[in-house]
Amino acid sequence: MALAVKTRTENANPGHIGIDLRGVGHRYGRTTVLQDIDLQTGPGVFGLLGPNGAGKTTLLRILATVLKPAHGDVALLGRSTRDAHDLREIRRRLGYLPQLFGFYPNFTVFEFIEYFALLKEMPPNRVRAAVATAIERVGLEDRARSKMKSLSGGMLRRVGIAQAIVNEPELLLLDEPTVGLDPEQRVIFRTLLREMAETSAVFVSTHLVEDVAAACSEVMLMDDGSLIFHGTAHDLVALGQNDDLPGDSPIERGYGAVLARNRQRR
Numbered sequence: 001m002a003l004a005v006k007t008r009t010e011n012a013n014p015g016h017i018g019i020d021l022r023g024v025g026h027r028y029g030r031t032t033v034l035q036d037i038d039l040q041t042g043p044g045v046f047g048l049l050g051p052n053g054a055g056k057t058t059l060l061r062i063l064a065t066v067l068k069p070a071h072g073d074v075a076l077l078g079r080s081t082r083d084a085h086d087l088r089e090i091r092r093r094l095g096y097l098p099q100l101f102g103f104y105p106n107f108t109v110f111e112f113i114e115y116f117a118l119l120k121e122m123p124p125n126r127v128r129a130a131v132a133t134a135i136e137r138v139g140l141e142d143r144a145r146s147k148m149k150s151l152s153g154g155m156l157r158r159v160g161i162a163q164a165i166v167n168e169p170e171l172l173l174l175d176e177p178t179v180g181l182d183p184e185q186r187v188i189f190r191t192l193l194r195e196m197a198e199t200s201a202v203f204v205s206t207h208l209v210e211d212v213a214a215a216c217s218e219v220m221l222m223d224d225g226s227l228i229f230h231g232t233a234h235d236l237v238a239l240g241q242n243d244d245l246p247g248d249s250p251i252e253r254g255y256g257a258v259l260a261r262n263r264q265r266r
Contacts, residue, residue, distance in 0.1 A: 018042055018171050018201025019063065024072030025225075026058055033058045034069070035225040045197040047212030047233075048205040049255060050222035056205040057099060059222070060173050063203065064096040077170055092121050095169035097160045099176050105149035109140060109159055112148055116163040134162040137192055139185070154180035161189070165196065172202040178211055190215040213251045221258050228262045 019041045026034040034055045048056050061067040062074060065081055077093055079086035103112055113134055117127045135144050138158040143151065151159065157180045164172060178186050193215045196202050206212060212219055213233045221229035221236070229236065233251055240254030 018077060019203075020073075020075040022073040024059075024062065024069045024074060026062065026067070026070045033225050034062075037072070037227055039220075039227065039230075041201055041218075043197060043199060043201055044217040045193045045202045045204065045215055047216035047219045048203055048222065049207075049209060049212060049219060051259070053224075054222040055225040056222055057175055060096075060175050060203065060205055061098075063171070064094065064098075064173050065091060066096070066098075090171075092167070093169055094171040094173065095164035095167060096173045097164040097175060097177055101160050103148045103156070103159075105147065107148050108145050109135060109148065109151070109162075110144045112159060113163045113166055117166045120167045122167055130166050130168075134166040137165065138162045139188060152180070154182065154185065157181060158185070161192075165192075168199075170200050172196055172200050174203065175205045176207070177204060178206060178208055186211060209252050209255055210249060213249070221255065223259055223262050226262075229258045 019039060021037050021039040024034060024037040024039075025032065037059065048059070050056050058067065062069050063076065065076070065087060068081075074081045076090045079090055081087050081090065104115075107115065110131055113131045114127060117130055118124075122130060132144075135141055138161050140155065140158055140162065143155060148156070148159070157177065161174070161177055164174065178189060181189060190211065193202055193204065197217065204212070204216065216233065219229070219231060219233050219236050220227060229239075236254035236258065237250040238254065240250060240252075240257040
């Protein structure tokens with residue numbers, strides 16, 4: 001089966017495009033970390049896979065408007081990130097969980113998420129109810145008044161997810177969100193993703209291929225700064241069916257097959 005890269009979701013609604021990237025690239029010094037990324041998506045859950053150094057975190061930081069690309073055009077939620085007024089509106093409507101996030105250790109869980117809700121300029125009369133809902137959705141109701149410094153690593157990750165979803169974002173970006181979560185919590189997280197995807201574009205960068213297979217409507221694979229595959233989990237499985245490659249599952253073998261074929265063409 002030929003390797004194919006789709007750049008637009010089959011069911012994307014042109015009137016509600018979550019992401020529109022045209023020729024986006026970035027460099028750190030002399031090192032190119034993103035190479036001419038073209039990508040258009042609508043609502044859904046999109047898994048972003050790739051080896052370390054593939055460019056996944058850089059791409060998510062650009063989508064989160066934390067980083068400006070070296071070149072190319074970025075439009076999010078129908079607005080250009082080049083326009084200051086549009087950029088502020090985009091930031092109100094997105095949620096972002098970075099791979100590492102800082103926190104005030106003496107804040108309670110409720111106070112920490114409330115702080116982010118206010119940063120996102122949510123209407124004050126909606127904040128407390130929204131914070132309570134976000135905490136409930138990640139299963140931390142019993143720790144709402146606990147200090148952040150008292151939480152385990154998995155609990156901190158769930159707080160990070162809660163702050164990302166508190167404003168019911170239309171664009172949700174999650175970098176390694178399941179690190180530290182136990183199997184039961186990962187199942188709950190997948191359900192949350194599917195709920196969010198009904199009205200939002202959700203991007204999940206992870207090294208856990210099985211999480212992508214279980215929760216994502218589409219899969220993207222990056223290597224060496226390029227987008228080398230964009231399709232469904234079924235498409236990815238099919239690409240590895242005839243290859244004698246290591247992997248504990250069909251989707252892992254498909255992942256390995258795409259990487260191997262891409263590197264052979266270099």
